[in-house]
Amino acid sequence: MKLFxxxxxxxxxxxxxxxxxxxxxxxxxxxxxxxxxxxxxxxDDGSYYLIATVPEYDRIVIRKATNINGLKDAEEKTVWRKHxxxxxxxHIWAPELxxxxxxxxxxxxxxxxxxxxxxxxxxLSNSSEDPMEGEWVExxxxxxxxxxxxxxxxxxxxNGKNYMIWxxxxxxxxxxxxxxxxxxxxxxxxxxxxxxxxTPEFSWEQLKHRVNEGAAxxxxxxxxxxxxxxxxxxxxxxxxxxxxxxDKDLLDVNNWHKSPAPVFCSNAELKRFGPGHNSFTIAxxxxxxxMIYHARDYKxxxxxxxxxxxxxxxxxxxxxxxxxxxxxxxxxxx
Numbered sequence: 001m002k003l004f005x006x007x008x009x010x011x012x013x014x015x016x017x018x019x020x021x022x023x024x025x026x027x028x029x030x031x032x033x034x035x036x037x038x039x040x041x042x043x044d045d046g047s048y049y050l051i052a053t054v055p056e057y058d059r060i061v062i063r064k065a066t067n068i069n070g071l072k073d074a075e076e077k078t079v080w081r082k083h084x085x086x087x088x089x090x091h092i093w094a095p096e097l098x099x100x101x102x103x104x105x106x107x108x109x110x111x112x113x114x115x116x117x118x119x120x121x122x123x124l125s126n127s128s129e130d131p132m133e134g135e136w137v138e139x140x141x142x143x144x145x146x147x148x149x150x151x152x153x154x155x156x157x158x159n160g161k162n163y164m165i166w167x168x169x170x171x172x173x174x175x176x177x178x179x180x181x182x183x184x185x186x187x188x189x190x191x192x193x194x195x196x197x198x199t200p201e202f203s204w205e206q207l208k209h210r211v212n213e214g215a216a217x218x219x220x221x222x223x224x225x226x227x228x229x230x231x232x233x234x235x236x237x238x239x240x241x242x243x244x245x246x247d248k249d250l251l252d253v254n255n256w257h258k259s260p261a262p263v264f265c266s267n268a269e270l271k272r273f274g275p276g277h278n279s280f281t282i283a284x285x286x287x288x289x290x291m292i293y294h295a296r297d298y299k300x301x302x303x304x305x306x307x308x309x310x311x312x313x314x315x316x317x318x319x320x321x322x323x324x325x326x327x328x329x330x331x332x333x334x
Contacts, residue, residue, distance in 0.1 A: 027315040030072075030314050031314060033312050034312065035053070035294070035313045037053040037294060038050060038051075038278075038313040039095065040068070040281040040292045048066070048281070049062055050071045050313065052313060053094055054092075057082075057093065059082065060078070060079055061076045062077055068284070068290065079132075080106070080124055086114075087110065087120075088122055088138075091117075092108060092110050093119070094108060094214065095108040104125065104131040105139075106125075107153040107155070108121070108122055109153075117149070119150065119151050120141055120150055121153045122141050123140070124138055125137050125188075142166075144166075148170070149168065149169040150167065151168075153165070153166040154166070162184040162187070163182065164181070164184055164190060167211075167214065171210065176210030177210075178197075179198045179199075179228055180194050181194070182195070195251050195252075195253050200212050202260060204230060204265075207232060208236055209231060209232045212229075212230055212240070214229040225325075229277050230262070232305060233274060234273075234274055234305040235273040237277075238262040238274075239263050239275065239328065240258070241258070241325075241326070263326075264276075264293075270331075270332075270333045272297070272333070272334075274305075275295040277294055278294075280318070289318040289326070290316070291328065292314070292315050293313075293314055294311040294314065295311065298310075315334070
């Protein structure tokens, strides 16, 4: 018996035919040591690309493999380095790799040499067939309606339109971040209304820091799901979930729903602490949804969590509930 289905993950669309008795993928975790905020992109030719934050916060690196497990030992290439002075000179965070209309883009966050916390979103582009080759060109800053702390841009397509979701300091008291959604005029320019779709309102989103960030998009079962990360980047870090019916207006905040509890968080029995800032991809079978995320295998951190280098990239299969929602299997290891 065969099943025919369609998935859209970010800007990637997959159509597949697979036997319902196919074997579930397994992963040689961690996929990458000392790599946080991981983003894995599966290209049309089946190649997998991993891009992530390095603990030095000074460059953007990519590695390529023919399968997810192959990313573990794949050669890594530095494709861009921070500026020595001025903008894009500090805190190079959370790069994401996307292919839009045949061209590659990297979205990332960066601070300034004179003010490392003046963090904004920027983009690079590359016209080569392979993002490991060719020249990466600086496209400049992604301008937003409000000029404030902003980071963690992700993009996705829906009904022929491209959208961006990012984290920004939009809270009334100025302390923390929410997620903002906007349609895009082109891959580096926003268009029209910028709508805040979530802010930290529950206690688990406000542990040490009031944070909603690191959005990732997954479309299935008539819905658009958005995972995001909340609270400080130590063992408090956890994943939340938003969703909207795919036929609703994405820019109407009243159409969005939010889980009141985290869907994936620390589990001491499994030595999984501070899981978060995930992405989604499709396994080699063309069928199975895989979540790529970072976590530590210990709880106690000396000093500031952002200075601890040991967030590692991990992969795990996403299951589905009878009601069509993603099940992140909180009590199961990788």
